Amino acid sequence: MSMRGVTMVELITVMALVSLIVLGAGVLLANSQRNLHNQFERVYGDTATDSYAVQKSFDAICRKASLRKAVVGEGGQSLELYYWQRGSAASSPEQYARFYRADNEVFVEHGTLAAGTWQPDAEVPVSTICIARHVASLLFAAEGTSLQMYLTYEDAGKLPVVCSSVRHHD
Numbered sequence: 139m140s141m142r143g144v145t146m147v148e149l150i151t152v153m154a155l156v157s158l159i160v161l162g163a164g165v166l167l168a169n170s171q172r173n174l175h176n177q178f179e180r181v182y183g184d185t186a187t188d189s190y191a192v193q194k195s196f197d198a199i200c201r202k203a204s205l206r207k208a209v210v211g212e213g214g215q216s217l218e219l220y221y222w223q224r225g226s227a228a229s230s231p232e233q234y235a236r237f238y239r240a241d242n243e244v245f246v247e248h249g250t251l252a253a254g255t256w257q258p259d260a261e262v263p264v265s266t267i268c269i270a271r272h273v274a275s276l277l278f279a280a281e282g283t284s285l286q287m288y289l290t291y292e293d294a295g296k297l298p299v300v301c302s303s304v305r306h307h308d
Contacts, residue, residue, distance in 0.1 A: 185291055188270040189299045192289060195246055195269050199235045200285050200303035206231070207256060208285060208305065210278050215239065217278040217285065220256065221307065230254060237278065242292060244270040 180186060203219035210217055216238040220231035236247045249264035251257065258264070272292045279286045283306075289299040 184271065185293070185296045188272075189289075189297075191269045192244060192287070192299055193301050195267075196237065196285075196287050196301050197303045199237075199246070201306055203235075203285075203305040203307065204231045205283055205305050205308045208280050210280050211238070214277040214279055217280075217287070219285075219305070220251065230256075234258060237276075237287070239273055239276040242271065242273050243268050244273050244276055244289065 199219055199221070202221045204221060206220070208217065208219050216236060218234055218236040220234050222228060223232050226232060230251075232251055232253075234249050234251055236249075238245055238247070245266050245268055247264050247266045250259045250262040252259040270289065274290045274292045275288075277288045279288075283304050285303050285305065287299070287301040289301075291298070
């Protein structure tokens with residue numbers, strides 16, 4: 139009479155193979171989850187949204203800025219642009235915007251110019267908005283009507299932001 143069934147050695151061998159397969163699948167799932175998280179942070183994280191905000195602010199202000207004057211601060215550390223209020227018929231710009239970095243944040247300051255001058259009106263309060271955090275360096279350059287901004291983050295793994303825009307208004 140022959141006995142049917144599996145031996146203990148066969149059972150342990152099958153269990154070891156199944157364990158290896160489950161372990162491999164677990165490692166693949168963990169790696170894919172980590173990669174998904176990294177990709178999500180790259181697209182929707184704070185740095186990505188800050189980069190988008192900096193680019194949009196820079197471009198919007200540059201496009202409405204006067205061709206007459208743009209002031210790049212010493213060493214390219216800041217940029218001051220001048221523009222008219224919407225619908226204005228004034229002969230010279232009435233508003234200014236200044237981009238600069240303080241500590242590790244990027245700010246844009248909006249203010250009013252004193253009538254007929256290129257100087258801020260000291261009696262009118264300014265509006266300052268933080269548009270990026272964790273910034274290692276911020277540099278500006280101007281060439282003709284074109285303006286450039288170079289921004290790098292403290293985290294070397296984050297891509298730098300390079301913007302170029304053209305002033306349109308005289």
